[in-house]
Amino acid sequence: MLPMCYAIPGKVVAIDQKFVTLEYYGQQKKALNEFKQLSIGDYAYAQGGYVVEKIPLQEAENILSAWKEIFFELQNLDLELSSKPLREGSGDSKLTKLLDKATQDKELSKEDLLYLFEQNDPTSIELLFKTANFLRHKHLDNSCCVHGIIEISNICARDCAYCGIALSNKELKRYRMTKEEIMASVEEAVNVHGFKALVLQSGEHSGYDNDQLADIVRTIKAKYDILLFVSFGEIGLDGLKKLYEAGARGLLMRFETSNPELYARVHPGCTLESRLEHLRYAYELGYLILTGGLIGLPGQTPQDIIDDLFLTRDLHAEMYSFGPFIPHPKTKLSADKAPDELTVIKVLALARLLDPKQAKILITTGLETISLEARRKGLMAGANSVMLNVTPLYYRGLYSIYPGRAHEKEEIAVQIEETLSLLRSLDRAPTD
Secondary structure, three states: OOOOOOOOOEEEEEEEOOEEEEEEOOEEEEEEOOOOOOOOOOEEEEEOOEEEEEEOHHHHHHHHHHHHHHHHHHHHHHHHHHOOOOOOOOOOHHHHHHHHHHHOOOOOOHHHHHHHHOOOOHHHHHHHHHHHHHHHHHHHOOEOEEEEEEEEEOOOOOOOOOOOOOOOOOOOOOOEOOHHHHHHHHHHHHHHOOOOEEEEEEOOOOOOOHHHHHHHHHHHHHHOOOEEEEEOOOOOHHHHHHHHHHOOOEEEOOOEOOOHHHHHHHOOOOOHHHHHHHHHHHHHHOOEEEEOEEEOOOOOOHHHHHHHHHHHHHOOEEEEOOEEOOOOOOOOOOOOOOOOHHHHHHHHHHHHHHOOOOOEEEEOHHHHHHOOOHHHHHHOOOOOEEEEEOOOHHHHOOOOOOOOOOOOOOOHHHHHHHHHHHHHHOOOEOOO
């Protein structure tokens, strides 16, 4: 099986201290090499800008040979899809000017994005999505990141008003995977299913202390050549540093809303500034930042959503993670309604217009939960990343952040098969 993330090994063509230049069918990318002994002519996998594994020559040549024809075929077909006429049927001159501005890589203002977000005409929305898809291909070709996530504990000390694993949900059966169970899950994800990037996630104050988490990270990095992200909430600045030193290189931590008052209402006893302090310090340490917000929180305004997008960019996000608020029956917001799929996909498209050249934009499980067509529609509106759940099935249903989660009962092999089938149908490749 080909690896799910960086399916294509690159050839080392230049080395500059800790940075190497990798070549892929004539295209060159730079990556930071912290862990591997590499020489010019070697082959390696890279993920998120990091070298994660050195590949034997024969194995690399076999993979490159298998991918060569389909790589260019998919890329050309994706180009055809993304370059279809962008302006047919548009009668809104302001919208046309803004989308033309975006395709010329000119920065859009908050007022510009708000105008686009508030469009309700189907033709205008279609043009927005086509423009976002065009920019996605223009700058990032047909790559689609496919990461795996392992939810190692549903224990949480917070009482967020929208989350099913909040402290106040006394009816939820709590779990904490042992280190041996975590390692077995990583073993399956990496050696059986070929993942090159994994996220370890839990509730906050999840039953492990920072030393235990660092030990888990260190053990994984010593045994497996992967890019490892952590998502354990606010573990303190010292905790972030400890996990980075152990080998974690990505942080998944959504700020949920950039509105301090709204943040305080849905996160009792917590402050937005503390959250942002963690994210900013993580970036200073060298973490790749995966962040974003919840769409449709009760009391949220369209301007709040636009502010969320700009804050995500200002936090140097490697990946934008925007998903819908979904009410959970055991939370304080159980009577409120989730947003419609169109609103969420609009946000993904605007994220692409705001950060066209760099952003990996995630199709969240939350969006897939409210829409069976979420992945396809999102990927055709500028998104280029998906995350598959590789948590053991007997724990997965207990990580009940909202009811009826997509893929909750699906074996990972089924998720992989469906994902690859979708990517092929859209002429995308599971690469970084």
